[in-house]
Amino acid sequence: MDQHLLVFVTVADRQNFSRAAEELHMTQPAVSQYIHALERTIGTKLLERSNKYVRLNKAGEIVYHHAREILGLYTRMQSLVDDLMNTPSGHLTIGASYTYGEYVLPHVIARLRQYYPMITPTITIHNSTVIAELVAKRQLDVGIVEGEYVDEKMCVEPFADDxxxxxxxxxxxxxxxxxxxxxxxxxxxxxxxxxxxxxxxxxxxxxxxxxxxxxxxxxxxxxxxxxxxxxxxxxxxxxxxxxxxxxxxxxxxxxxxxxxxxxTRDFSLVTKSEEFHTKALDIFMDLIRTHVPEGAHT
Structure with missing residues (x-):
């Protein structure tokens, strides 16, 4: 993984060098050195700094967008290689609309953690449009959305009705x-x-x-x-x-x-089309497809 990109994304997310250094288990001077080195490589400043804040400038926004995608691809690549060891494990980023995410998904995650403790899920809850956009940008491995959603670049699979x-x-x-x-x-x-x-x-x-x-x-x-x-x-x-x-x-x-x-409406799984699935993602999607919430037919 390109450590420069990881440090840059962490600083941008935390908007603070000290908090980024703490999260990365690095010293603040080391974080600053990574940022300066990346800016020299790119050929321009990426962050606006003051005593009160650290913010992305226009060039920084471009680099940040692509850095998130590059880091996501690296994580997915590593997970696919790990799958060759036949051990379902790794990080899984899941997004869900408010209704499913707040009232049904916690029970699915409980089953996932019970049977596959080596899989570490991170959950994002937002409205359906935002969740689909995050999947499209590869900031989420999978999304669960409500209603009618169509996108030729995405794989949309209705799995339950509401x-x-x-x-x-x-x-x-x-x-x-x-x-x-x-x-x-x-x-x-x-x-x-x-x-x-x-x-x-x-x-x-x-x-x-x-x-x-x-x-x-x-x-x-x-x-x-x-x-x-x-x-x-x-x-x-x-x-x-x-x-x-x-x-x-x-x-x-x-x-x-x-x-x-x-x-009535559909709940649908949304993933990027023509992408490799990690074993962790396939396991999670199977759990979603087979999960029948209590009272589903009452």
């Missing part, structure tokens, strides 16, 4: 109705996720299918905040079964009966 329900507070005026009309839904305040979220995509698709547009919306970047807001009576929302199953059991959230619901 049911999404309209939810409200048990004290909401629509709670307990045998059937909620579209006119009543239009009058409500809808609490939705941000653009790029698979949950937001599912809500917009439902609005089109039911042929109405909500008059009032509130947008939040967290499923947990949406649940708390709905419980507080601020509005209604569309969320995954996995996100609300505990609240339904506790009786703090209820589902509304509306024609055309629950809404």
């Amino acid at each position: 049911r999404m329900y309209l939810i409200a507070s048990p004290e909401h005026r629509l709670a307990g109705q045998s059937e909620v009309s579209i006119d009543e839904l239009m009058k409500e305040t809808w609490i939705v996720r941000e653009e790029g979220s698979g949950t937001r995509e599912a809500a917009e698709k439902m609005f089109r299918q039911l042929q109405f547009t909500p008059h009032k919306r509130m947008e939040f970047g967290s499923t947990q905040v949406i649940k708390e807001s709905v419980e507080a009576g601020l509005g209604i929302s569309l969320l995954s079964y996995w996100a609300i199953r505990k609240e339904r059991k506790l009786g703090t959230l209820c589902t509304l009966k509306v024609t055309g619901t629950p809404v």
